[in-house]
Amino acid sequence: MTDFPPTTDLCDAHEALFDSGELSVLPALLAFGARRRFFGQARTIKLFEDNSVLAQAVRESGHGRVLVVDAGGSRRCAVLGGNLARAAADNGWVGVIVDGAIRDLDEIDALDIGVRALGVTPRRSVKRGEGQRDLVVTIGGARVRSDDWVYADRDGVLVSARALHT
Numbered sequence: 001m002t003d004f005p006p007t008t009d010l011c012d013a014h015e016a017l018f019d020s021g022e023l024s025v026l027p028a029l030l031a032f033g034a035r036r037r038f039f040g041q042a043r044t045i046k047l048f049e050d051n052s053v054l055a056q057a058v059r060e061s062g063h064g065r066v067l068v069v070d071a072g073g074s075r076r077c078a079v080l081g082g083n084l085a086r087a088a089a090d091n092g093w094v095g096v097i098v099d100g101a102i103r104d105l106d107e108i109d110a111l112d113i114g115v116r117a118l119g120v121t122p123r124r125s126v127k128r129g130e131g132q133r134d135l136v137v138t139i140g141g142a143r144v145r146s147d148d149w150v151y152a153d154r155d156g157v158l159v160s161a162r163a164l165h166t
Contacts, residue, residue, distance in 0.1 A: 010164050026156065029116035031115070042147065043134065044067075045057060052130065054080065055087075069098045069099065093113065097139075098116070103120060145161075
């Protein structure tokens with residue numbers, strides 16, 4: 001896996017892409033996991049307080065991709081915890097971004113994966129088998145499609161319609 005320039009430098013170098021809508025910044029998210037910098041192509045999931053589809057996705061091969069989860073901004077229950085984060089790391093996902101809550105922070109911080117989330121809560125999600133994959137999701141006004149490029153570091157998370165690294 002190649003490295004990438006800091007997100008600040010990517011923003012400066014590709015400023016025109018903001019105007020065209022090809023580049024967006026996700027809202028401020030909390031950072032977890034041992035991997036503080038990560039990038040890869042997105043796979044999107046839309047769910048609400050039911051992590052069944054996410055549990056299925058992390059058990060599949062990630063091939064260096066980033067799961068981007070539109071959890072509706074809910075902080076009432078966690079849709080990602082230590083077990084699912086471990087499955088994601090073990091199966092080659094480099095990161096998981098959750099527009100919602102996560103839990104088991106000590107477990108997640110020990111894993112070689114990058115995780116960004118809106119918040120934390122100790123309460124687990126329900127399992128009704130609901131949710132959708134590989135559709136356009138919106139997180140904090142930023143649209144994310146499967147196969148978009150995601151770049152995350154301590155300064156923030158970028159989503160781009162095209163690869164920004166060389």
